[in-house]
Amino acid sequence: MHVFEIWAPRAHNVSVKVGDTSYCMKEADGGWWRTQISDAGPGTDYSFVIDDGDPVPDPRSAYQPLGVNGPSRVIDHSAFRWTDKQWQARPLASALIYELHIGTFTPEGTFRSAIAKLDHLVDLGVTHVEIMPVAEFSGEWGWGYDGVDLFAPHHEYGSPDDLKALVNACHENGLAVLLDVVYNHLGPAGNYLSRFGPYFTGAYQTPWGEAVNLDHRGSHEVRRFFVDNALMWMRDYHFDGLRLDAVHAFVDNSAIHFLELLSTEVDILSAHLGRHLVLIAESDLNDPRIVMSREAGGYGIDAHWDDEFHHALHSLVTGETNGYYEDYGKIEHLAQALENAYVYAGTYSAHRGRMHGRSIDGLWGRHFVVFAQNHDQIGNRARGERLCHLTSLGRQKIAAAAVLTSPFVPMLFQGEEFCASSPFQYFSNHNDPELARSVSEGRKNEFKAFGWDPSDVPDPQDPQTFRNSKLKWEEAGSGEHAELLAWYKKLIALRRRSSALTDDRLERVQVTYDEEGQWLTMRRGDIEVVYNFHSDAQAIPVSVKSPDVLCSEGGWKLRPHQIELPPDSVAILTAMGVSKARTAAAG
């Protein structure tokens, strides 16, 4: 027996269709409709029919084996045999996150095939895997940000059980798993939500059109829909937390902000499960309220992505100052980001043409996730270039050091650690010819406006664009790839064993820099990180005495109160006594 239920406050009649049989549903309180069918157990395929229209999938479908327009399948989440009973994730404050995309992480591009690559992540020192969105989206492949069946894992990646097997395997390997979820919009194909209820509101516009309805009529059920989705992934799939896409696109004027409601509900589930579940928001608002505790008037989200750290670092190591990089490019900006997480904290941003952000007084490093690369910063470029396509190995090492010695929560993007040659390009696989054409042309026109020749912009709908973006694991073992990988491992190992590097009190970060001299030093306890961005070797003043030195290049020289560094290099200095004692104890 299975109870079918659906919120459809505008419907006059609703039925559920199983095979060729339609079962009339009964209207209950608050716009809900229900019916129970005795022989519709797990594995049953069904759809809903509203006001005698076409059958459409269940907005809360647990599985869409035939894609976004096919029937929904009843799933029994209690059937999977978990072996992670005692699992506890490492706290975010000492985490290293690794962002990956199921379709391109392995040649096969499935949940099951990803399991075979977990050894690499463990060996690297990753603590948290972050999986790009897996909710069912239109077509066979895609980034996943146009999901429409938010409760169903994408059928091309595998079944619900396959996803559970991946999470279970991660836990067995000591890896926590975060899932990227998209609550700010739904994809353009297969989105039937508006047939059921007021999931969107014309009162606010977002880059994707009408905003999700978080504060207008019916919003209580819309908020519930997304909250239930979040809880489902953590309860039924054992995810250790979620990454919330673009929360700056939420517009919610109500007294309890959706993010506060969400963090409250997740805390309740945490208490129930006996392990702390985390929420990480993508936000470009520079608004500390998102990560402040609810008691302090915040929304109680654990951390948010710090795009400005990326922008400051990227523009320094690539020299790019076009587009949004116009607000960055100076050593000063990286200094700001290292000390205060934000570059703009209530100050005027020329690119935005307005005041931006506010100061983060009272927050910790653990409240901010930083990265030198991520899916967006790579993939939103016309050709999806990684840092390794834009700058030297030396500067990639600098970028890695900046992230991995920062007081924040570091995150890597799949393949970054071995300067994967594969780009991460924008790819999609929409079947609707009109939509497919619009996505292809839209992409070309978008970059044409920035001066690109359209023929140089890969077509998102070309299957080769997807295939180009798959990692080539075989290259990791040799040449520059292996050299960079070794550097990442050294940095990660240093971060892991240094209490100075895991101490995330931001008031302890002391940055000194010289804009003209193109150098910067960051002191954190007994560690000093020294950056030479100059194309010449130069001596840079340091404060750690007689240190151990880990340098990205050979040829550095230690002098009293100074270190001479080769061009484009970074050195991490550790007060000798401390370092030796630690190493001895660890050995």
Place this chain on the structure above:
Amino acid sequence: MHVFEIWAPRAHNVSVKVGDTSYCMKEADGGWWRTQISDAGPGTDYSFVIDDGDPVPDPRSAYQPLGVNGPSRVIDHSAFRWTDKQWQARPLASALIYELHIGTFTPEGTFRSAIAKLDHLVDLGVTHVEIMPVAEFSGEWGWGYDGVDLFAPHHEYGSPDDLKALVNACHENGLAVLLDVVYNHLGPAGNYLSRFGPYFTGAYQTPWGEAVNLDHRGSHEVRRFFVDNALMWMRDYHFDGLRLDAVHAFVDNSAIHFLELLSTEVDILSAHLGRHLVLIAESDLNDPRIVMSREAGGYGIDAHWDDEFHHALHSLVTGETNGYYEDYGKIEHLAQALENAYVYAGTYSAHRGRMHGRSIDGLWGRHFVVFAQNHDQIGNRARGERLCHLTSLGRQKIAAAAVLTSPFVPMLFQGEEFCASSPFQYFSNHNDPELARSVSEGRKNEFKAFGWDPSDVPDPQDPQTFRNSKLKWEEAGSGEHAELLAWYKKLIALRRRSSALTDDRLERVQVTYDEEGQWLTMRRGDIEVVYNFHSDAQAIPVSVKSPDVLCSEGGWKLRPHQIELPPDSVAILTAMGVSKARTAAAG
């Protein structure tokens, strides 16, 4: 010499026109244009010409002697001779606010004529006069919520000096003065702001169209425009504070909410002037963040209007349960409002079709302004009926008692205290025939949708609608008018002398009620207020022993632990010893 300056970031050229002469302005930083003209002192009329278009008024015009489409006039705000040097307003926690509309408060409808009526307010016990918006709007008369020259007092009410004379006279009479300002939209006629810059954004829609741009490109100057306006009224006109219209229509996703910016700037001016300036917001969000301190994550506004107190009270005394009153009408709702300010505090509102509000833990009575009537609650009715047109004198007395014994900041609407026979109807005087027709028809159609015969809905553009709304002061001295006035005075005097009634700690408010018995009691320290909403006399349990009794009707009987009250009456019981001691001390 006068410096003309204007923000016009989209303009290619800007000039200022004085008489027949145009002076080319020079582009300065950030989209500003400036020029100085040696012989353009106070009294000079001028307009701006952008990109060779029609001359338009200065968005920051200090005076529009010929209306919204005429030239702007240079005003020297330092010339007025103030006599209020030592003035300090009473704190909001012990205030009694009186809302008035300049055009209908006196027969003449001017700033100067209002001065003659201040004696009545002082005699009544008012502490704060709240003046409905005076910013220049289209036509000769109107409510004022469609102002377009926000820095200019409406020319039909008098000159800038006349308004200063009114404020000065209030201060001389011991009355503080608040001004109603509208920052959520501008009126439909004479609004030239969009010619100058991005004052509005299509990203958000409000009931008046595009929202004011508080968080998009250019918002730094738009926010500055409104903040400067607020500061101008308090600095140059000596207003003691502002009432901010409909702040729920602000949509601001930026890290520093406009209201927080505004309260910060007003606090700085307060410190500079040496007197506390207050901000009162109209808000229907039931969101305590608006009035929480900035240190606690709030916006630092002093108080907000508590519409739900009104709705709970109004629906009880009138029996109306249509429209938004469907969410109210029970004794329970008034009990909620008396104890918690909000009726809906994170609970489902059927009228709104969503969850609404949150609890006000930690706030005080002084954070909420309550009223039995105001310009909106009267004027937004089809025929602008006051309570006295809807219910008995006895029930009006109950409503008055509820407001004046509440733990909140009470507010009266002009004429309420003597049950003025004049309605307060929606009136306007747009000259543009198309706009005039649209306003007239719009009003009729709005109420037609609620079942009204259009011919029963007064035409806003009919001058008689305006004249009907003027107070008839002569009626205050006799009959029921005088009886009600005496009751108001008794209640106000009691509130003034009772420390229990001015103690605004909400945790001290104890409400007991009986839905079926239709009674409610509210204990506050040594005071107990007893309401009999029943059409029969009945005995109601009380806890104050051997009290003094102030009852709205004769015929009450005091018994052990009970008071028998006549139908539709209210009694205020004061513990005898306390009351006598107080009266003796006061006498």
